[in-house]
Amino acid sequence: MASYLYERDIKEEDLRPVREKHYTRRERWNNWWDYNLKWVLIAAVVIGFVGYSFIGQYLFTVHPDYNVAVVSPYYLPDDTLEALQTQLAAYGEDMNGDGETVVTVNVYTVDYSGGGDAYLAMAGTTKLFADVQGALSSIYILADPAGFEENTGALRYLDGSLPEGGSDEDWWNMVYRWTDCPVLTGLELGGYGPDATQAYSGDSQEYMSRFYVAFRGAWNEGSADSIAPSEPLWQALTAGAVSTAAEDAE
Numbered sequence: 001m002a003s004y005l006y007e008r009d010i011k012e013e014d015l016r017p018v019r020e021k022h023y024t025r026r027e028r029w030n031n032w033w034d035y036n037l038k039w040v041l042i043a044a045v046v047i048g049f050v051g052y053s054f055i056g057q058y059l060f061t062v063h064p065d066y067n068v069a070v071v072s073p074y075y076l077p078d079d080t081l082e083a084l085q086t087q088l089a090a091y092g093e094d095m096n097g098d099g100e101t102v103v104t105v106n107v108y109t110v111d112y113s114g115g116g117d118a119y120l121a122m123a124g125t126t127k128l129f130a131d132v133q134g135a136l137s138s139i140y141i142l143a144d145p146a147g148f149e150e151n152t153g154a155l156r157y158l159d160g161s162l163p164e165g166g167s168d169e170d171w172w173n174m175v176y177r178w179t180d181c182p183v184l185t186g187l188e189l190g191g192y193g194p195d196a197t198q199a200y201s202g203d204s205q206e207y208m209s210r211f212y213v214a215f216r217g218a219w220n221e222g223s224a225d226s227i228a229p230s231e232p233l234w235q236a237l238t239a240g241a242v243s244t245a246a247e248d249a250e
Helices: 025-058 078-089 118-133 145-152 168-173 204-208 221-237 245-249
Strands: 066-072 103-109 139-142 175-177 212-215
Touching: 066 078, 066 118, 066 221, 078 103, 078 204, 103 118, 139 145, 139 221, 145 168, 168 175, 168 245, 175 245, 212 221
Parallel strands: 066 103, 066 139
Antiparallel strands: 139 212, 175 212
C-alpha cells in the first residue's frame, strides 16, 4: 500500500518547520513604508492644509485695528474706498501691535427707501445685521441716517449719551454731516474712475459730501468693550465739528 505522503506528493522537507526569518532594520523600515506610505501621505496633506490655513490666517492676514461701516444704497467707488481707508488710518493707532495701523471700511448696500435690487438689499441687510449685533463697527458713514436709526436703533447722541427707546425720530442729534467735520473734509481722497460697480469719474470728497457720520451706542458691557478702542479715532475725526443735520429734518 502506497504511503500517504507518496500519494499526495508531499516531500519530507515540506513537513519541516519553517524557520522564522529575521529582518534587518533596513528591511523592517522598508516594509513599514510599503504598508503605511499612503497613510503618511494623507496625514501630510491634512497637516499641511491645516498649517497653511493657520499661517495664512494668523501670520499673513492683515487684521484691522478699526472697522468703519458705510451704509448706502450704492457701492463706494473703489478708488474712494481705498483712499478713505488709507486716510482714516492716519488718525488711528496700532491697536493690535502688528506694526501698522489699518482701517477696514465695510460697505453694506442697503436702501431704506424700498427701491433697488431686492437680492442686494437682502444680502446687505443680513451683513449689516451681523455687524450691528456683533458690535464690529463703531463708526458709521450713512447715506440715510434716519432709515438706519429707525431700523437698527444702534446710534448714540453726539454728546455720548444713549437715546431712550423709540427716540429714533431725533436722529439728527446723533449725526454730523460729512461736511460738518473739518478733519473729514480735509482728507486727501483724490478722484475716482470707472470700476466694476460704476462707470463714472469724479472727485471723492464731493462724492462723500452726501454722507453723514455717527458713532455706535453701547447698551451692554460687551458692546461697550468692543467700541471703546474706536472712541479716540471718532474724537479725532470729528474734532471741531458742529452738526447742521437738523436742517435736513425740517
